Amino acid sequence: MRVLLGPLGDEGATILRIYAWNVTHGGGAARAPNEYRIQLTGEMPENVPGETTIVLGWSSTFRTFAGWDATVHGHRSSNSPSLQIREETLVSANSIGLAAALRNSDDVVVAFRAELLAVYCLNAEEIHSDTAAEIAELLNEIAASAHDVVEDTQPDPVTESRHKIARVVTTNFRAWDFGRRINxxxxxxxxxxxxxxxxxxxxxxxxxxxxxxxxxxxxxxxxxxxxxxxxxxxxxxxxxxxxxxxxxxxxxxxxxxxxxxxxxxxxxxxxxxxxxxxxxxxxxxxxxxxxxxxxxxxxxx
Incomplete structure (x- = not known):
């Protein structure tokens, strides 16, 4: 599915190329009890210049989305490849809204509540572009410190990309979490x-x-x-x-x-x-x- 964000013909518009599957346990007895996955069937994720590719899974069990790095998992060669996420990551996202984990392939998988879907899609490239371990740690810190006093800090030039992710995701996550708790x-x-x-x-x-x-x-x-x-x-x-x-x-x-x-x-x-x-x-x-x-x-x- 392709989604255009912005006026048609506007050079500043964002084009999202979204691939989505259901998150299931599957795999029989050989699969770890806490391992869930999406099975990439049909059209494989494709990274197209000028477009942001999004690879998503939806878990009806945990009522959360999961997002994987499209640059790592595009053009998979096997007939039916799968991408994994652990149960504890899905449970945590369902509970507090957002959770991230570092996979064995050294990329980040992010789980999040449906209310944060737009935030994830618009910032997916930044979320998956930096050092994976640092990004996973950063996103979990944001979720854990949502109640803290808001502080305006100046970016460190060395970590400007990381600061941008922190600023954008923190602002949107806190707004969602605050509204949820008040409600x-x-x-x-x-x-x-x-x-x-x-x-x-x-x-x-x-x-x-x-x-x-x-x-x-x-x-x-x-x-x-x-x-x-x-x-x-x-x-x-x-x-x-x-x-x-x-x-x-x-x-x-x-x-x-x-x-x-x-x-x-x-x-x-x-x-x-x-x-x-x-x-x-x-x-x-x-x-x-x-x-x-x-x-x-x-x-x-």
Missing amino acids: LAYRGRCSVCTIQLALTEAAHIIPVAWPGSTDLTSNGLSLCRNHHRAYDANLLSITPGYVVEISALRGRSLRAASLEGGLDELMAFDGATLAVVPDAMADRPRPEFLNTGREARRWVG
Whole structure:
């Protein structure tokens, strides 16, 4: 399958040549109990100049994708070659979203949740281009440290390629992992109005760009799309005591601009306590984060 990312005819567009098979155990008693694989049947992976070749496997058992280095496994000569991945790599990816392992052939296999498919495909060449052992270690470090404070570090010229992979994959993985944890902690409900309907989003309390921001669940709120926009627009805020506040100043500005439609409905939440908070105390919004978030946004009531 060929996928074009970008306008047709655009020289900057990315063309993906994707080959995909099912990940199965197979192979009978001779195969190790923890070894899974894809069987390359039909058309073999082909590396074409100007296109990015992707070799994928999908495991319905573990609900994860696996990706192999297309430059190593293109043009395989046997009639039905197979590419392996260990069960523990698939289990880890299912649990935390991303896992990598170094294969006996000294290339990296990456397992990841479906939500990270686009991230993998757009960065596959970089992921599989550097020293395999280092990349496997790097990807596992990213998955293990997803909750750490976000730091902006300058790239080491010697490891610029590695730094690019770290920056791109870390940013996207953390965004996915943060959203997943917030959704689970709040049971998919808006913390202000309780709506579900798959319309909630994860909002950072301390903005990502602000010093000291973190991807801890306690630095997040689950908000419906309207309340998320209101939160980011400084129309709505949450006090360290979990009280909802609606900005009277912003309300007056909206009325003066004849943009007050829905304002009365929003004002009904003014002074209310958050309707939904996580069951786990460690996941609940930290008062100090809520206070810093108000300072960062220069909240005016």
